[in-house]
Amino acid sequence: xxxxxxxxxxxxxxxxxxxxxxxxxxxxxxxxxxxxxxxxxxxxxxxxxxxxxxxxxxxxxxxxxxxxxxxxxxxxxxxxxxxxxxxxxxxxxxxxxxxxxxxxxxxxxxxxxxxxxxxxxxxxxxxxxxxxxxxxxxxxxxxxxxxxxxxxxxxxxxxxxxxxxxxxxxxxxxxxxxxxxxxxxxxxxxxxxxxxxxxxxxxxxxxxxxxxxxxxxxxxxxxxxxxxxxxxxxxxxxxxxxxxxxxxxxxxxxxxxxxxx
Amino acid sequence: xxxxxxxxxxxxxxxxxxxxxxxxxxxxxxxxxxxxxxxxxxxxxxxxxxxxxxxxxxxxxxxxxxxxxxxxxxxxxxxxxxxxxxxxxxxxxxxxxxxxxxxxxxxxxxxxxxxxxxxxxxxxxxxxxxxxxxxxxxxxxxxxxxxxxxxxxxxxxxxxxxxxxxxxxxxxxxxxxxxxxxxxxxxxxxxxxxxxxxxxxxxxxxxxxxxxxxxxxxxxxxxxxxxxxxxxxxxxxxxxxxxxxxxxxxxxxxxxxxxxxxxxxxxxxxxxxxxxxxxxxxxxxxxxxxxxxxxxxxxxxxxxxx
Numbered sequence: 001x002x003x004x005x006x007x008x009x010x011x012x013x014x015x016x017x018x019x020x021x022x023x024x025x026x027x028x029x030x031x032x033x034x035x036x037x038x039x040x041x042x043x044x045x046x047x048x049x050x051x052x053x054x055x056x057x058x059x060x061x062x063x064x065x066x067x068x069x070x071x072x073x074x075x076x077x078x079x080x081x082x083x084x085x086x087x088x089x090x091x092x093x094x095x096x097x098x099x100x101x102x103x104x105x106x107x108x109x110x111x112x113x114x115x116x117x118x119x120x121x122x123x124x125x126x127x128x129x130x131x132x133x134x135x136x137x138x139x140x141x142x143x144x145x146x147x148x149x150x151x152x153x154x155x156x157x158x159x160x161x162x163x164x165x166x167x168x169x170x171x172x173x174x175x176x177x178x179x180x181x182x183x184x185x186x187x188x189x190x191x192x193x194x195x196x197x198x199x200x201x202x203x204x205x206x207x208x209x210x211x212x213x214x215x216x217x218x219x220x221x222x223x224x225x226x227x228x229x230x231x232x233x234x235x236x237x238x239x240x241x242x243x244x245x246x247x248x249x250x251x252x253x254x255x256x257x258x259x260x261x
Numbered sequence: 262x263x264x265x266x267x268x269x270x271x272x273x274x275x276x277x278x279x280x281x282x283x284x285x286x287x288x289x290x291x292x293x294x295x296x297x298x299x300x301x302x303x304x305x306x307x308x309x310x311x312x313x314x315x316x317x318x319x320x321x322x323x324x325x326x327x328x329x330x331x332x333x334x335x336x337x338x339x340x341x342x343x344x345x346x347x348x349x350x351x352x353x354x355x356x357x358x359x360x361x362x363x364x365x366x367x368x369x370x371x372x373x374x375x376x377x378x379x380x381x382x383x384x385x386x387x388x389x390x391x392x393x394x395x396x397x398x399x400x401x402x403x404x405x406x407x408x409x410x411x412x413x414x415x416x417x418x419x420x421x422x423x424x425x426x427x428x429x430x431x432x433x434x435x436x437x438x439x440x441x442x443x444x445x446x447x448x449x450x451x452x453x454x455x456x457x458x459x460x461x462x463x464x465x466x467x468x469x470x471x472x473x474x475x476x477x478x479x480x481x482x483x484x485x486x487x488x489x490x491x492x493x494x495x496x497x498x499x500x501x502x503x504x505x506x507x508x509x510x511x512x513x514x515x516x517x518x519x520x521x522x523x524x525x526x527x528x529x530x531x532x533x534x535x536x537x538x539x540x541x542x543x544x545x546x547x548x549x550x551x552x553x554x555x556x557x558x559x560x561x562x563x564x565x566x567x
Contacts (some may be wrong), residue, residue: 003371003404008362009331018360025353026346074378091344095401099309099361101327222547261311 003233012109015100018044019113023083032079033121034074040125044068044132051140058145061133066154068129069122073162073216073225074190076121080114080166081182084173093261103256104152105136111249117129118166122159150221153234157220164245167192175255194226206230215240262287262440263308263409267317277303280317283304284382285442285457287408290435292455293444294547296555298374299327301444302340308442309338321409321440333362333405339412342398347387351378351397354386358404367523368404376400377423391418399427409440416450428454448544460547462554476546484519487511487535488526497525511535 023029049064051057087093100106131178134142145151172189173182197208208214209230216225218237232240263285270278277509278300285291295301306312308319310326317326321336329335345354355369373382376396381389386397388481395418402410410431416424431441431454445451451458452472459469468475491512503516514522519538526533 003365003368005334005362005364005368005404008334008364008405010333010362014361014363018357021357021360022346023355025350025357026348030350086346091341092346094340094344095358097311097338098309098326098336099333099358099405101332102330128480168326258313260306 006204008106010100013103014154015109016112018100019109020116023113023117028079029117032075033124036075036121036125037128039071039075040068040129041132042100043071044129047148051137051142052140057145058148059150061137061142061144062148062151062154063222063224064133064142065126065129066158066220066224068132069125069158069162069224070226072114072122072125073165076118076162076186077165077186077190078183079171080169081173081186082179083114084110085177085179085182085229088177089179089245094247104253107170107174107249107253107256110174111167112193114166114170115163118162119159122162124168126155154220154224157234158179158224161216161225161241164241166214167245168212168241168248170247171250171252174252175248191226210240212241212244215244218244262323263291263318263319263321263411263442263524264323265304265319268304268307268314268319269316270300270307270312270314276464278307278314281432281461281464281466282317283459283466283469285440285459287440288435288438289456290431290441290454292451292458293442294448294451294458294551295444295461295467296551299335299461299551299554301461302413304461305338305340305442306412308411309336309340311340319433331362331365331405333358334407335355335405336409336411337402337405337407338410339395339398339402341413342391342394342417343386343389344414345386345394345397348385349454350383350385351389352382354397355400355404358401364404364452370407372403375403377426392420392423394418396423399430403430407439410442412441412443415443416445416447419536424450427459431455434486448542448547452543459541460550462551465554469552470500472543476543483539484514484517484522485511485535485537486514486526486533489532489534490529493529494522494531495525497529498522501525504557 013124044064052060087096096106097103100109112243130144140180172185176182193211194208194213197205209218209232213226215232217223218232219234219241221231266282268278268281281304291300303312308321323343326332341513352369352373355372356366359366359369359451373379376399378393378396378400381393386394389397395415399415402412406444415427419427428450428553434441435456443454449543455472457469457471458475460467486494491507495507495512498505498514498517501521506513519536523533
């Protein structure tokens with residue numbers, strides 16, 4: 001007897017569930033999480049920084065914790081881009097667009113799934129980094145002060161920055177559809193271009209503040225994502241990073257609506 | 262029902278599909294035939310919304326695929342079998358698709374069984390043979406129990422048992438009032454499976470209609486006759502203006518209707534053992550129609566096949 005599918009209907013929740021299953025039914029996601037955790041932990045364990053012996057120790061503690069996010073941030077972004085381009089490299093897009101023919105819905109579901117993954121991994125990284133910093137520097141007075149605004153700025157801002165950057169990377173991947181180009185674009189935008197701040201031209205340094213790294217750093221005010229010359233503030237940094245993620249997805253959406261799959 | 266109206270697609274300077282219109286009605290199997298590069302796959306991709314047409318429309322049950330609230334229940338498509346992430350298992354691939362529409366995992370297990378993939382469902386797809394990949398593609402197409410089935414070369418790589426299964430599946434689908442559109446280069450298989458054909462060549466529709474009408478138009482008109490004195494009949498046929506060619510087994514007559522040949526034979530007192538008008542096969546009809554539409558010819562070297 002055939003199992004009835006009469007009530008089956010395409011929904012956003014179903015599409016997100018499908019994208020999460022895509023993520024978790026190959027082994028890659030485990031390695032991404034492990035590398036993110038491992039590299040971040042390694043950075044903090046091997047760091048020679050010492051806790052200050054004054055009232056700024058609580059501030060120092062959370063900024064040190066935030067310092068471990070740089071590599072996971074990049075790894076999560078590259079992973080997100082590859083999850084998008086993987087649809088085309090495997091040919092899976094033919095099936096994905098057959099069952100979810102509205103491409104904006106597919107893109108939104110894919111971005112949501114990768115945002116969830118990036119959020120969970122970055123929170124896990126932050127928790128592990130917190131444990132490491134407190135274990136390593138607790139005797140020197142390192143502590144988490146929950147009454148400090150900066151503490152919340154970092155514990156919320158770091159995962160938020162990772163989430164928005166992952167969404168941006170999904171947009172880039174869906175826009176270019178080729179793994180090599182997508183990964184190169186992500187690395188250039190996140191790591192290479194910010195180095196322009198060191199060229200010595202003030203206007204260049206000013207522009208790099210509006211790159212994802214500069215914006216993310218303004219969000220958490222910890223120097224965690226690379227140098228920035230202008231502090232855009234929490235709201236400004238969030239708005240700029242949001243513009244990058246939304247902009248990349250809008251560009252991908254427009255391209256997908258006009259071209260062949 | 263699939264309705265295609267004025268569909269056109271150009272890639273660069275090449276007009277791949279040129280203002281084609283046809284219907285694949287519900288309750289029938291429509292064979293979509295054409296030489297390599299004729300535009301079959303492009304047309305199917307446009308019906309599925311994968312490629313954007315430059316002009317025209319393609320609808321399934323009256324609406325473009327994007328307008329359907331449950332696309333998997335509307336159409337199941339097998340366009341390229343191994344459109345699967347290689348590192349994923351077959352069962353997980355189907356679970357992913359089922360999740361988009363809230364389809365039960367039990368349905369996943371059901372289609373796995375239907376397509377004979379039970380023993381390999383938990384194996385990674387990269388290890389699948391061509392036939393197993395094809396079966397997975399068919400399972401994917403059937404997952405939503407759709408009202409329309411679109412299959413591009415569905416029997417490619419299948420063993421005879423699988424070919425028979427696909428034929429019966431298509432016929433069963435059509436018998437339930439659903440729409441089946443399939444393309445194939447196996448004319449013998451299409452002749453057994455399809456009710457109607459649409460023939461495309463160089464991006465244009467060359468013919469469409471029932472198989473019976475299609476083959477009747479291409480019938481050679483020859484009549485095979487076997488009598489007690491074929492030589493005598495041959496002289497009578499020649500006197501009537503017809504042409505008679507003697508083979509080892511019978512006489513092949515052109516230019517005269519079977520009734521007139523029978524009259525000649527009976528009038529001459531001959532025993533009539535066989536009188537059959539030769540019908541063209543689908544393959545003959547197709548080759549005759551598409552002779553000028555083949556773009557990619559294999560070069561024949563003298564003595565190459567000796």
